[in-house]
Amino acid sequence: MSAIEAPVIEATGLTKRYGRFTAVDGIDLAIGKGEVFGLLGPNGSGKTTTILLLLGLTEPSAGEIRVLGLDPLRKPLSVKRRVGYLPDQIGFYDHLSAVENLAYTARLAGLASPEAGKRIAEALERVRLSDVRDRRVSTYSRGMRQRLGLAEVLVKGSEIAILDEPTSGLDPQSTQELLDLIRELAADGVTIVLSSHLLSMMQSLCDRVALFRRGRIGLIGKVADLTADVLGGTHVVEVEASGVDLPAVLAGAPHVSAVTPLKGGRWRVDADADVRADIARRVVNASGALSEMTIRQSSLDEVYVRFFEGEDHDRAA
Amino acid sequence: MTGRREGSPFSGLSTVALKEAADHMNSARIHLVMLLVLLTAIGSVYAAIGQIKATIGEDQFLFLRLFTTAQEPLPSFVSFLGFLIPLVAIALGFDAINGEYSRRTLSRVLSQPIYRDALLTGKFLGGLIVIAICLLTLWLLVTGLGIVLLGLPPSGEEIARELAFLFASFVYAGVWLAVAMAFSTLVKSPATSALCALTLWLVFTVFWPMLAPLVAGAIAPVDLLDPMTAVHQIAVQQGLSRISPNVLYGEATLALLNPATRSLGLLFPSQLSGALMGAPLPLSASLGLVWPQIAGMIAALIVLFTIAYVSFQRQEIRA
Numbered sequence: 231m232s233a234i235e236a237p238v239i240e241a242t243g244l245t246k247r248y249g250r251f252t253a254v255d256g257i258d259l260a261i262g263k264g265e266v267f268g269l270l271g272p273n274g275s276g277k278t279t280t281i282l283l284l285l286g287l288t289e290p291s292a293g294e295i296r297v298l299g300l301d302p303l304r305k306p307l308s309v310k311r312r313v314g315y316l317p318d319q320i321g322f323y324d325h326l327s328a329v330e331n332l333a334y335t336a337r338l339a340g341l342a343s344p345e346a347g348k349r350i351a352e353a354l355e356r357v358r359l360s361d362v363r364d365r366r367v368s369t370y371s372r373g374m375r376q377r378l379g380l381a382e383v384l385v386k387g388s389e390i391a392i393l394d395e396p397t398s399g400l401d402p403q404s405t406q407e408l409l410d411l412i413r414e415l416a417a418d419g420v421t422i423v424l425s426s427h428l429l430s431m432m433q434s435l436c437d438r439v440a441l442f443r444r445g446r447i448g449l450i451g452k453v454a455d456l457t458a459d460v461l462g463g464t465h466v467v468e469v470e471a472s473g474v475d476l477p478a479v480l481a482g483a484p485h486v487s488a489v490t491p492l493k494g495g496r497w498r499v500d501a502d503a504d505v506r507a508d509i510a511r512r513v514v515n516a517s518g519a520l521s522e523m524t525i526r527q528s529s530l531d532e533v534y535v536r537f538f539e540g541e542d543h544d545r546a547a
Numbered sequence: 548m549t550g551r552r553e554g555s556p557f558s559g560l561s562t563v564a565l566k567e568a569a570d571h572m573n574s575a576r577i578h579l580v581m582l583l584v585l586l587t588a589i590g591s592v593y594a595a596i597g598q599i600k601a602t603i604g605e606d607q608f609l610f611l612r613l614f615t616t617a618q619e620p621l622p623s624f625v626s627f628l629g630f631l632i633p634l635v636a637i638a639l640g641f642d643a644i645n646g647e648y649s650r651r652t653l654s655r656v657l658s659q660p661i662y663r664d665a666l667l668t669g670k671f672l673g674g675l676i677v678i679a680i681c682l683l684t685l686w687l688l689v690t691g692l693g694i695v696l697l698g699l700p701p702s703g704e705e706i707a708r709e710l711a712f713l714f715a716s717f718v719y720a721g722v723w724l725a726v727a728m729a730f731s732t733l734v735k736s737p738a739t740s741a742l743c744a745l746t747l748w749l750v751f752t753v754f755w756p757m758l759a760p761l762v763a764g765a766i767a768p769v770d771l772l773d774p775m776t777a778v779h780q781i782a783v784q785q786g787l788s789r790i791s792p793n794v795l796y797g798e799a800t801l802a803l804l805n806p807a808t809r810s811l812g813l814l815f816p817s818q819l820s821g822a823l824m825g826a827p828l829p830l831s832a833s834l835g836l837v838w839p840q841i842a843g844m845i846a847a848l849i850v851l852f853t854i855a856y857v858s859f860q861r862q863e864i865r866a
């Protein structure tokens with residue numbers, strides 16, 4: 231793991247046990263200021279538990295946490311004042327309106343009411359709930375509640391925003407807006423930790439990701455580095471050719487890390503650069519016929535699938 | 548836990564308390580219970596007035612009779628209160644904590660810079676505020692009704708005794724609010740915690756008065772040859788029945804609103820020596836008489852609140 235200078239979130243040997251079951255198993259984590267950090271992993275792999283530990287909402291069984299240099303257990307108020315949190319299962323006081331709900335948490339957060347009123351109006355505008363701001367939350371749809379939760383994080387205006395599955399229940403447009411919102415926040419220097427199962431979104435959004443497996447971090451790093459490590463390359467070239475044995479032809483070719491046969495005379499070539507020209511030259515030199523070649527960046531999806539290959543999906547019991 | 552904690556455990560307390568009080572004041576559930584209380588109160592006082600009017604001029608504490616006179620088939624105002632106050636308190640508190648879980652608002656609220664203490668205490672205070680407002684309104688209403696219908700104002704001592712009675716009612720309501728809140732932290736589902744609290748209420752209002760003599764008979768059987776065993780049995784029975792806050796409240800109201808009450812236990816002739824039968828006790832003596840009852844209720848309230856507090860502190864936020 232590359233050393234993060236002046237991390238805003240730091241965990242060492244973080245462990246959480248529920249009875250005999252270990253939900254988080256000795257993870258080490260360092261997140262730098264202004265980073266967008268993604269938590270990935272199958273259901274029940276410990277992402278939400280890790281988040282609760284970072285916020286001091288649950289006590290660790292072992293290990294150390296520092297958030298903004300503070301221990302969330304000893305300085306819970308200072309930490310919670312500076313960290314915004316969007317829980318995975320969000321609920322509101324149904325008999326109150328959106329504004330009243332936000333005003334309540336803003337008061338709890340210690341915001342003076344004129345300032346809070348201004349921020350609430352801005353935040354609701356930003357998540358497109360201004361039109362329904364005075365309606366009872368009981369009339370809100372799932373996605374509207376999710377957006378209201380985001381508005382709450384915006385109202386708090388914190389240095390760190392921890393979002394647990396912020397995209398769940400959002401329509402495509404709202405998901406896109408969430409992406410823009412997160413990018414804006416990150417540009418303002420807010421550190422963002424988020425978990426999500428939308429891998430393509432996470433790939434485009436996150437500076438670094440951590441893949442959780444059974445309460446441990448199996449992989450951590452930049453998406454590009456992970457694809458290189460797990461798949462052996464950042465690019466995938468699919469080649470359709472006849473009259474050649476592609477693995478033999480590409481043996482020793484620079485940048486190429488793997489050649490795997492696919493169906494119908496096609497191969498998949500993993501490489502860490504754009505090697506199309508080289509492949510074409512070699513196929514032609516070997517007097518083969520090249521009929522098609524496509525290239526794409528390796529995706530987080532593939533890393534994910536490869537990493538959890540052969541994993542017993544329902545490990546919890 | 549982790550040594551000295553940072554900041555005040557009560558930051559956010561008033562915010563929570565005021566929000567809870569406002570929520571209660573706007574909730575249909577509370578409106579309904581309050582309506583019930585109001586109707587029965589007015590009914591019983593109105594019925595009492597008919598009887599009291601006959602004795603105007605003979606009774607030094609006419610106004611207090613408003614509260615204690617029962618006119619068949621209606622029970623007196625105080626017995627109505629003893630019966631209904633727990634219902635109000637349970638309605639206010641039965642889903643205090645588990646309601647936050649089931650609405651999934653808890654993690655959002657606790658991720659704000661407040662301690663759990665503030666949430667629990669704030670909810671308790673919010674309930675107490677509502678109870679105080681309701682009791683005051685009820686008292687003013689009854690007093691007003693009395694002045695209009697009897698045509699004379701209460702004396703200073705009567706007002707003092709009524710205020711003491713209001714305080715006792717407030718503490719009594721607090722005990723039941725603490726009962727309801729303890730169940731709301733111990734039991735996960737609001738429906739179940741409401742049932743638990745109502746069951747306890749039923750036990751104490753209906754079954755306890757029947758059960759206490761039976762249990763006392765078993766614990767301390769009477770020996771016909773030894774009269775002291777009879778006294779002992781009665782003492783045991785009284786001790787048992789005083790486990791019920793309803794009994795404590797009943798005794799407190801009796802002594803406060805009926806100034807002639809000289810003792811809340813067995814009365815021995817020695818205690819009566821020099822006393823004029825039926826002569827009223829001064830207020831200070833009545834207060835001295837009910838002090839143990841009030842203190843007992845306050846102690847129960849604190850124990851119940853501590854149970855709720857401890858169980859809430861240990862709870863996982865996801866449950």
Ligand SMILES: Nc1ncnc2c1ncn2[C@@H]1O[C@H](COP(=O)(O)OP(=O)(O)OP(=O)(O)O)[C@@H](O)[C@H]1O
Nearest residue numbers: 248253272273274275276277278279280546863865
């Ligand atoms: N209060 C609890 N008691 C016992 N086990 C728990 C408790 N809370 C969580 N767990 C267990 O801890 C494990 C990790 O749960 P966690 O919610 O952190 O997973 P997750 O990675 O967030 O999953 P998802 O993608 O479904 O949100 C799960 O197996 C879960 O069953």
Ligand SMILES: [Mg+2]
Nearest residue numbers: 277278318394
């Ligand atoms: Mg989760």
